[in-house]
Amino acid sequence: MLPGPVEHPLVIGHRGAPGYRPEHTEAAYRLAFALGADAVEPDLVATRDGVLVLRHENEISGTTDVASRAEFASRRTTREIDGRALTGWFTEDFTWAELSTLRATERLGGxxxxxxxxxGRYPVIRFRDLLRLLDxxxxxxxxxxxxxxxxxxxxxxxxxxLPLDELFAAELAAAGWSRGDDRLISEAFEPTLLDRLRDAGIGGTRVLLLEDRGAPWDLVAADGAAARTYDAFATASGLAGLAGVVDGVSVGKARLVGGPASSTDVAGAARRVRPDAPLRGSALVDAAHAAGLVVYTWTLRPENRFLAPPFRRGAARSAWGDWLGEFTRILRTGVDGVFxxxxxxxxxARRALAEA
Incomplete structure (x- = not known):
């Protein structure tokens, strides 16, 4: 392992550098490294023969050319994924040899x-390919x-x-990463997956992802309507209860900026809120830090389509707005990493905030 300080907050290349190249491609990851990313984030899904591949979702019609491939037309089907019916082509219906013939497409082409x-220029890649690139x-x-x-x-x-945790452990070992170290951060929307990683002795940092609404599907599958919601994890007591269970949380940026400011005003100053209310802004970050948790947020994008309303400029959804204003607002909450x-x-943005 190489020496050197850890930058704060971490700048994490979300699926590589998909603002410039189709996500989860070798080109996107190589560009993220070249642009100075402190970390990169792959999404892991599995093939029918148990190979971990990098795709935003297991339904791949929006990120590959599979829909145009006549030889795979019969694979189009409808599946129920986490309680939702989805129609398309799914990684679990393909072997790796078949998926390797597909080419990536830009998910946000509009x-x-x-x-x-x-x-069409770049193939789908595996988790093991990214580990090689990263090393x-x-x-x-x-x-x-x-x-x-x-x-x-x-x-x-x-x-x-196809247990993702077991496939993951095997891939780490095969790539010489043993069972992980402080280079590794594992995150999931399902807390029981993180529990299994801990029980398997997988090292590094374990982070629970918190959606803006709903509940973790593993808890829904076990507890039905009584399942604990993401909002419940984002309260002061919920964050305190995660101490010693996980190492951090990762929240959608609407919990920090651009959403209902139930716990902070526009400048980020704490307001008085109900003890069981989900926290937002710097209040959420402060409560997490008080519980010994790191906090990450996703996904920072410069286009008007993705910026909070105060930071949009002009009417074009694809035009870049005041991205620096929003990004530095988010960094001021004290987050430990941004995607x-x-x-x-x-x-x-990190440099601008340091110089302010």
Whole structure:
């Protein structure tokens, strides 16, 4: 492992650098490394033969050319994923040999036509491919580049006999990562998956992802309507209760900026709220830190389509608004890591805040 200080907050390349290249491709990850990302984040799903591949979802019609491939037309089907019926093509219906013939496409082509010009140029890659790229980039850059592995639909995959945690442990070992170390951050929307990683002795930081609404699907599957909600985890007592269970939480940026300010005003100053109310803004970050938890947030993007209303400029959804204003507002809450589609913009925001 290479020496050196850890930057704060971490600038995490969300699926590589998908603001510039189609997400989860080798090109997107290589560009994230070149732009100075402190870490990169792959989404992990499984193939029918138990290979972990990098895709936003297991339904892949929006991120590959599968819909145009006549040889796979019969694979189009409808499945229930985490309580929702989805129609398309699913990784679990393909072997790795079959998936490896597909080519990536830009998921947000209407917003990012420049990235869409790279459609069809890059293949789908595996988790093991990214580990190889990450090790090489760490050696070449002489800095520790971290990995933030996100597990998608773990309960669903386990029901198919494809336990993501076990596949993950095997991939780490095969790549020489043993059972993980401080380069590794594991995150999931399902707390029981994080429990299994802990019980398996997987090292690094374990982070619970908190959606803006709803409840974790593993808890819904076990407890039905009584399942604990994401909002319940985001209260002062909920965050305190996570101490010693996980190492951190990761929240959608609407909990920090751009959503209902139930616990903070626009400047981030704490207001008096009910003890059981979900926290927002710096109040959430402060409560998490008081419980010994790190806090990450996702996803920072410069286009008007994704910015909170006060930071939008003009009417075009694809135009860049006051991204620096929103990004620095979020950094001022004290978060420990930010996920971005354009890692260089995160580094610029971090620099601007330090110089302010």
């Amino acid at each position: 917003i990012r036509p420049q990235s869409a010009t790279f459609d 090489a980039a760490t050696e070449e850059s002489r800095r520790n580049i971290r990995l933030v592995a996100e597990f998608k639909h773990a309960t669903y995959f386990a029901s198919l006999g 971005l589609d354009h890692p260089d913009l995160g580094i610029e």
